[in-house]
Amino acid sequence: MSYVVYGMASSGNCHKVKMTLENLRLPYQWREIDTLKGETRTPSFLAMNSNGKVPVLAIDQTQYLPESNAILWFLAEGTPLVPADKLDRARVLQWMFFEQYSHETAIAVARYIRAFLNQHDDSRLPELQKRGYAALGVMDRHLEARDYFVGSALSIADLALFAYTHKADEGGFDVAPYKSVVAWLDRVTSAPGVSVMPSP
Template sequence: MTIYGNAISGNCHKVKFVCDRLGIPYRWVEVDLSKGETRTSAFLAMNPAGQVPTVMFDDGRPLAQSNAIMQYLAEGSDLIPTDAFDRALMNQWLFWEQYSHETAIAVRRYYAHILKKPDGEIDPSLIEKGKRALGVMEGHLAARQYFVGEKLTLADLALVAYTRLSHEAGFDLAEFPAVKDWVRRIERDLGLNS
């Protein structure tokens, strides 16, 4: 299988986290977004949304959207709870990540860290929205080690991708100590350098 990804994209890291954790072999093709490589007709034929990550399986079927790819790759593994309610809780956090977390933290990181825009040129509501998201995580993690149940699931993998890079977006995890501890724990579980 081939992962079309970008090395600094947290959404792409999620797919790599799952493959590395489960020992799934893959070929990585680095896609340069700044050169419009997601807008070629060949890329759009795989993913009409023109985004990475996009995975091409060996049978010629493509799949996009980081959280959908993670779920497909992790099917039947211990990263997805077998209990139906716990699975729904995992999905609750995956959907929340895409709507309320990634849209603030990843978006602000893009402007601040990648485009190097000065603070004054970045929508100020992104800080407020990102802090709200980190606050929700802080409350949830105050008495828990992992997002769902007592073990690592895709909810942790999806949420850690951009949370561990949140300093690049202008957020300080010192304000969210339970989140900071959880990031270190998940990085350890995944064998990542912090």
């Protein structure tokens, strides 16, 4: 199978796809898409993903799969990055849905407003800060007695949550008080294929 990723290097949702491909040593091509220049709203992009968002994984240039965490599942199912146990598999999805609903919508959006749009006085930021710190608290309590989010090994749940958490400072978040999150970030940083996401 050949893979092409349509993504933006400074987007966490895209960076998690890159890290998964690198961890699994799967060959791929990267096509850089600038969402701020409207490149996800062109007819050719919308033909790949009518929802107009990166990343999109092109499979053999015939099938197009959007939604970052669905791409991670597609690439990693059957590898050590997705556990074999049925409940553990559901727990991987639990944390990936948490990431998209409770984490990304606060921490990534705050980063977008501050680091991409340079709007440090945006009226949405206080509420996003509150929700982002709540998400970091949930992660910290879960990681108190655990090395990884599910089971005892790295999974795509860790890669999904690592993407925006390791750059939360760019959204105005101080992660230092969340000591179990900090220790987990260090642990994931040293895993194969994991890399620091470029700043905007």
